[in-house]
Amino acid sequence: MPTAQPASTPNFLYGTAWKEDRTTALTELAIRSGFRAIDTANQRKHYFEAGVGEGLAAAYATGLVTRADLFLQTKFTYQDGQDHRLPYDPAASLSVQVAQSLASSLEHLGTDHVDSFVLHGPASYSHWTTDDFETWQGMIKERDAGRTRVLGVSNISLAQLQQMARAHAEPPAFVQNRCYANRGWDRDVRSFCRDHNIIYQGFSLLTANVEVLRHPLVAGLARQLNASPAQIVFAFARQVGVLPLTGTSNAHHMQQDLESLSLELPPDVVNAIETIAG
Secondary structure: OOOOOOOOOOOEEEEOOOOOOHHHHHHHHHHHHOEEEEEEOOOOOOOOOHHHHHHHHHHHHHOOOOOOHHHEEEEEEHHHHHOOOOOOOOOOOOHHHHHHHHHHHHHHHOOOEEEEEEEOOOOOOOOOOOOHHHHHHHHHHHHHHEEEEEEEEOOOOHHHHHHHHHOOOOOOOOEEEEEEHHHOEEEEEHHHHHHOEEEEEEOOOOOOHHHHOHHHHHHHHHOOOOOHHHHHHHHHHOOOOEEEEEOOOOOOHHHHHHHHHHHOOHHHHHHHHHHOOO
């Protein structure tokens, strides 16, 4: 089954995790800085999704953007990943929890649909479970009803993606994983995504790879190109097929991150960075 790709795939995602009372101001600042794709989750433990919505409303009110200008992505999180502030009835079936979570997200974000609705992580670390299959079917139902354009899965292993495929589950449009250089920048999952027309979103590209930012190759290249090490990493990610996510709270870094879109690294440099710690 071919994967449905979003009508307009973003080139950079702004992540809103761990912002708490700064979420509203930072969401608006990210949009003002040039980001047009916002990543959040209906998981109050790590995200303040209603604050994202307030930031969006502020951007709309000033005429900075319209809803049509933005790519909004949220997530459904199982109860094990939540605290006591649940966006659904824990006694309800998983498909009802999915519907309740997305309805709450749409209210938070002030919209009648999101562009991408992501399963925040499978129910098990080791395999794709019957709970995941039920949840995924519930997400498909929400997509078919027009409340999201496409679906994705986060924090998923190659084995779980292969299990999804063997079970003939509809493939995701997006996979979003933490990307470690010392694990080959998630090479096996990226390869699976490439083979199955799935867009790979990479997060923690900087925070999970501090040793890469300090590596002589990256530092030297940054000096040569008059760029920051972070810009080199984001340019590298884009050139190996990763849609990058940044969660910076610094206005200058927001600008720098977006400016990395104009950087083009030589193929031999890309190859060197890909094997730098993997």
